[in-house]
Amino acid sequence: MNSKKAAVQGQSLGLTCCQTCQNLCPSTDECCNRCGQRIAARDVTSLQKSWALLITAAILLFPANLYPITIMTSQGQVRRDTIFSGINHLIQLDLLPIAIILFTASILVPMLKIVGLGIYLMAISYELPISKKKLMAGFHIIEWIGRWSMLDLFVISITAALVNMGQLLDAKPAPAATAFALVILLTQLAAKVLDTRLLWDRLESKDDRN
Amino acid sequence: MDKDELDKSIVLCRACDLAVRKRALPTGVRALCPRCHTNLYDTPYCSINGMLALCLTALFLYFPANFYPVLELHFLGSVRTTTIIEGAMSVADQGYWIVGIAVLTAAVIAPGLLIASVLAQILIVKYQLNNPFFRDIYKRLLRYHGLLSQLTMLEIYMISIFVSVFQLSDYTDLYFGIGTFCFSVLFVMVIFLQREYDIEHMWSVLDEQ
Numbered sequence: 320m321n322s323k324k325a326a327v328q329g330q331s332l333g334l335t336c337c338q339t340c341q342n343l344c345p346s347t348d349e350c351c352n353r354c355g356q357r358i359a360a361r362d363v364t365s366l367q368k369s370w371a372l373l374i375t376a377a378i379l380l381f382p383a384n385l386y387p388i389t390i391m392t393s394q395g396q397v398r399r400d401t402i403f404s405g406i407n408h409l410i411q412l413d414l415l416p417i418a419i420i421l422f423t424a425s426i427l428v429p430m431l432k433i434v435g436l437g438i439y440l441m442a443i444s445y446e447l448p449i450s451k452k453k454l455m456a457g458f459h460i461i462e463w464i465g466r467w468s469m470l471d472l473f474v475i476s477i478t479a480a481l482v483n484m485g486q487l488l489d490a491k492p493a494p495a496a497t498a499f500a501l502v503i504l505l506t507q508l509a510a511k512v513l514d515t516r517l518l519w520d521r522l523e524s525k526d527d528r529n
Numbered sequence: 530m531d532k533d534e535l536d537k538s539i540v541l542c543r544a545c546d547l548a549v550r551k552r553a554l555p556t557g558v559r560a561l562c563p564r565c566h567t568n569l570y571d572t573p574y575c576s577i578n579g580m581l582a583l584c585l586t587a588l589f590l591y592f593p594a595n596f597y598p599v600l601e602l603h604f605l606g607s608v609r610t611t612t613i614i615e616g617a618m619s620v621a622d623q624g625y626w627i628v629g630i631a632v633l634t635a636a637v638i639a640p641g642l643l644i645a646s647v648l649a650q651i652l653i654v655k656y657q658l659n660n661p662f663f664r665d666i667y668k669r670l671l672r673y674h675g676l677l678s679q680l681t682m683l684e685i686y687m688i689s690i691f692v693s694v695f696q697l698s699d700y701t702d703l704y705f706g707i708g709t710f711c712f713s714v715l716f717v718m719v720i721f722l723q724r725e726y727d728i729e730h731m732w733s734v735l736d737e738q
C-alpha cells in the first residue's frame with residue numbers, strides 16, 4: 320500500500336471506518352458490528368451543520384468582545400472591562416505574562432478558530448485549491464487549542480466567588496461572559512460535527528501534492 | 530460471514546478515509562496517517578491494573594478537591610474562600626447560568642464521570658465481560674468516553690487558579706488551601722490516566738471473546 324502513488328480510500332474498497340469506535344465495517348452494513356452505532360460512508364449534512372454553528376459563533380464574537388465581561392468595584396470606583404480593556408489593564412499593572420496568557424486564550428484562539436474553520440469549510444464547499452495537508456494540520460491545532468479559551472471563564476468564576484466585599488472590593492461577571500461561553504461552545508461543536516473525510520474526497524482531482 | 534472476510538490488516542483513517550496497511554509497532558510509538566497525520570493506532574499497551582490504581586487514587590482525591598476551598602483570600606481581616614462549585618454557583622447566581630454550567634461541567638461533572646466511567650469499564654473487563662447486561666453497559670461507556678475526555682478541563686482550571694492569584698495579588702493576599710493540593714494531585718492522576726487509557730484497546734477487548 321503506497322500512499323504516495325495511489326491513495327486508496329476506504330470508500331473505493333467498499334469499507335467504512337466507524338466514527339464511534341474506529342472499527343472496520345463493510346459499507347453495506349447499516350450499523351457497526353462492534354459498537355452498534357449507525358455508520359455512514361460520508362456524512363454530507365455535517366458540512367451544513369458545521370457552517371450554521373460557525374456563522375452563529377462568528378456573530379456572537381462581536382457582543383463577546385464589545386460588551387464588558389467583568390465589573391470590578393474597588394474603593395467605590397467601578398470599572399467595566401471588556402476582554403481587551405481587561406488585558407490592557409493587566410499590562411499597565413506590569414503583569415505581562417498573565418496578559419499574554421489571557422490574550423492568547425481569549426482573543427487569539429477564538430479568532431484563529433473561527434477564521435481557520437471558515438477557511439477549512441470554504442475549502443470543502445467551494446473546492447478551493449489550498450493544500451489539504453496544511454488545512455488538516457490547522458484543523459488538528461484548532462481541535463487541540465480550542466478548549467483553552469475556557470481559561471477566562473474559570474478565572475471569572477474564581478474571582479466572582481472570592482471578591483465580594485461590597486463597595487470596598489467586588490468583582491462580578493458582565494453580559495459578554497455568556498456570549499463568550501457560547502462562542503466557545505459553538506466553535507467546539509462546529510469542529511466536532513464536521514466529517515473531515517469530505518475534504519479529502521472533494522479536492523482529490525485538484526491540488527493533491529502539497 | 531461477511532465480517533470474517535474483512536481484511537483486518539487494513540486500517541481506515543478516521544479523518545480522511547485513507548486505507549493504510551497495519552504494521553507492528555515498537556512500544557511507545559504511534560502510527561500516524563501518512564496523508565493527514567491523524568493518529569491511527571497506538572501500541573496495544575494499556576495496563577488494566579495500573580489504570581485501576583490511578584482511578585482509585587483519583588476517586589479518593591475527587592471529593593476533597595471539590596469540597597475544600599481551592600483558594601483563600603484575606604482582605605482587611607476578613608477571609609473569603611471558594612471551592613470550584615461555589616465559583617460556578619456565584620456566576621450562575623448573577624444570572625450567567627450558561628457560564629456557571631460550563632464551569633461546573635468542565636471542572637467538576639465531566640472529570641467525575643470520566644473517573645467513574647473508567648473505573649466501571651475496568652471492573653467490567655476484569656470480572657463481568659461475559660454477562661450480556663454488563664457488556665451492553667461497557668459499550669455505552671466506551672461510546673461516551675471521547676466526549677467526557679474532551680469535556681474534562683482540569684489542566685485549564687489549574688492554570689486559571691494561578692492566573693487568578695496573579696490578577697488579584699494587586700488588591701489583596703491570596704493563599705492556597707488543602708483543596709488546592711488535592712486538586713493538583715487529582716489533575717496529575719487524571720492526566721496519567723488519560724495517557725494510559727487507549728480507547729482502541731478497550732474496544733478490542735470486545736472482539737477477543
Ligand SMILES: [Zn+2]
Nearest residue numbers: 337340351354
Ligand atoms: Zn463502531
Ligand SMILES: [Zn+2]
Nearest residue numbers: 542545562565
Ligand atoms: Zn488520514
